[in-house]
Amino acid sequence: MASAITLAADAPTLSAANTGFMLICSALVMLMTPGLAFFYGGMVRVKSTLNMLMMSFISLGIVTVLWVLYGFSMAFGTDSGSLIGWNSDWVGLSDIGLTELWDGYTIPVFVFLVFQLMFAVLTPALISGALADRVKFTAWALFIALWVTVVYFPVAHWVWGSGGWAFELGVIDFAGGTAVHINAGAAALGVILVIGRRIGFKKDPMRPHSLPLVMLGAGLLWFGWFGFNSGSWLGNDDGVGALMFVNTQVAAGAAVLGWLAYEKIRHGAFTTLGAASGAVSGLVAITPAGGAVSPLGAIAVGLIAGVLCAMAVGLKYKLGYDDSLDVVGVHLVGGVIGSMLIGFFATGKGQSAVEGLFYGGGLDQFWKQCAGVFGVLAYSLIASAILAFLLDKTIGMRVSEDDEVTGIDQAQHAETAYDFSGAGGGAARTAATAPVAPAESKKVDA
Numbered sequence: 001m002a003s004a005i006t007l008a009a010d011a012p013t014l015s016a017a018n019t020g021f022m023l024i025c026s027a028l029v030m031l032m033t034p035g036l037a038f039f040y041g042g043m044v045r046v047k048s049t050l051n052m053l054m055m056s057f058i059s060l061g062i063v064t065v066l067w068v069l070y071g072f073s074m075a076f077g078t079d080s081g082s083l084i085g086w087n088s089d090w091v092g093l094s095d096i097g098l099t100e101l102w103d104g105y106t107i108p109v110f111v112f113l114v115f116q117l118m119f120a121v122l123t124p125a126l127i128s129g130a131l132a133d134r135v136k137f138t139a140w141a142l143f144i145a146l147w148v149t150v151v152y153f154p155v156a157h158w159v160w161g162s163g164g165w166a167f168e169l170g171v172i173d174f175a176g177g178t179a180v181h182i183n184a185g186a187a188a189l190g191v192i193l194v195i196g197r198r199i200g201f202k203k204d205p206m207r208p209h210s211l212p213l214v215m216l217g218a219g220l221l222w223f224g225w226f227g228f229n230s231g232s233w234l235g236n237d238d239g240v241g242a243l244m245f246v247n248t249q250v251a252a253g254a255a256v257l258g259w260l261a262y263e264k265i266r267h268g269a270f271t272t273l274g275a276a277s278g279a280v281s282g283l284v285a286i287t288p289a290g291g292a293v294s295p296l297g298a299i300a301v302g303l304i305a306g307v308l309c310a311m312a313v314g315l316k317y318k319l320g321y322d323d324s325l326d327v328v329g330v331h332l333v334g335g336v337i338g339s340m341l342i343g344f345f346a347t348g349k350g351q352s353a354v355e356g357l358f359y360g361g362g363l364d365q366f367w368k369q370c371a372g373v374f375g376v377l378a379y380s381l382i383a384s385a386i387l388a389f390l391l392d393k394t395i396g397m398r399v400s401e402d403d404e405v406t407g408i409d410q411a412q413h414a415e416t417a418y419d420f421s422g423a424g425g426g427a428a429r430t431a432a433t434a435p436v437a438p439a440e441s442k443k444v445d446a
Contacts, residue, residue: 014099015106018235022111028227029118033060033125035224039217040129042210043325047407048133049209049417055128055140062144063121068093071120072113074153079163084154105234115231123152123180129325130188133198134404137412139397143387151187151383155179155376171372174244174351175232177288177339178376185332186377188323190385195397197322199404211272218276222252225283229290240291240351247290251302255282258306281309281330285338291351292342300345305337336373343369
């Protein structure tokens with residue numbers, strides 16, 4: 001009887017503090033998807049702005065519904081063969097008690113599932129940046145539904161689900177270096193290899209139309225990332241979440257400096273786009289590693305990611321793949337860097353006692369990280385390419401050449417991002433409506 005009383009006393013009870021903390025973190029992660037929409041929306045040409053925004057926003061609708069119907073069950077249900085989960089009681093979320101706790105934690109199941117839902121929403125939205133200017137919206141929506149079902153839900157189970165092969169192997173992924181960033185980056189590469197380049201790639205200027213919008217999006221992402229990372233410890237009782245919060249800020253700041261330094265040496269200028277991209281690269285890299293490394297380790301992770309991701313974005317011009325907004329260069333490369341560096345910089349004083357090479361742990365954890373990285377990368381790349389190929393051969397993935405040249409916003413959404421028809425006085429309206437001289441018409445940028 002004494003043993004039973006002791007066990008009952010030790011059983012977790014619902015914590016109002018942790019529950020509130022996790023709900024706030026969930027809201028922060030939700031904000032990252034609109035932030036991503038602004039970040040990507042500012043990076044494209046003006047004729048593709050709305051489409052880029054919509055490619056992120058539609059994920060909020062599609063993935064939310066699928067998560068309720070079966071996604072949560074597939075990702076976190078009872079393990080089957082270390083590859084997939086399933087719990088029929090979670091289908092439709094109809095048999096979960098209001099105060100039923102997530103196993104081993106002090107937060108309700110509903111809180112855990114909504115936090116993980118926001119990760120599932122964001123991940124396919126990340127892919128969209130690689131496909132700017134050229135994908136049918138209906139095809140993209142269908143791709144999201146298929147991709148999260150075939151790729152994201154199983155991979156989330158591998159990495160975070162009890163019984164998943166990467167989880168059981170001991171692969172460390174605090175908040176999504178493999179399951180989110182490598183997964184999305186590899187998927188982006190797989191899809192663009194199938195659908196091909198934009199018209200005018202490497203020939204026409206394709207500069208961002210609104211760098212202020214890019215900076216706003218980067219700021220929202222940075223802000224939301226604190227919930228993304230710190231919340232992944234599912235509580236705030238032992239200081240690990242606080243370590244992750246600090247390391248998130250430190251790595252992002254270091255990556256900004258690393259990217260800008262490389263940019264200044266390589267191209268002779270410090271650009272706002274480089275600062276924004278550098279911040280995101282550092283945030284990506286620290287996502288898997290932040291609970292295992294010290295703040296000094298976070299500086300190293302951020303600097304390395306900032307420099308190597310800045311170098312990686314130029315590979316698309318050398319290798320000829322059209323990654324429109326550098327999803328491969330930032331998310332795939334950054335995710336790989338952060339995941340692998342755990343094998344070197346893990347201190348054994350954070351989320352676990354695992355030590356990396358520089359702290360006396362040898363290379364054992366490094367090889368585990370390699371297994372997780374390349375397992376997820378290969379599966380996502382191949383599965384995503386197959387899905388894109390099937391969609392392309394059935395309903396078609398790309399818009400017509402005319403629609404791509406004239407603008408995907410008008411063709412797919414019957415709208416434009418900016419309406420200046422009512423701006424200015426008579427002189428401005430006259431200038432705006434005056435015919436363009438033939439000699440000058442070729443200079444007009446669509």
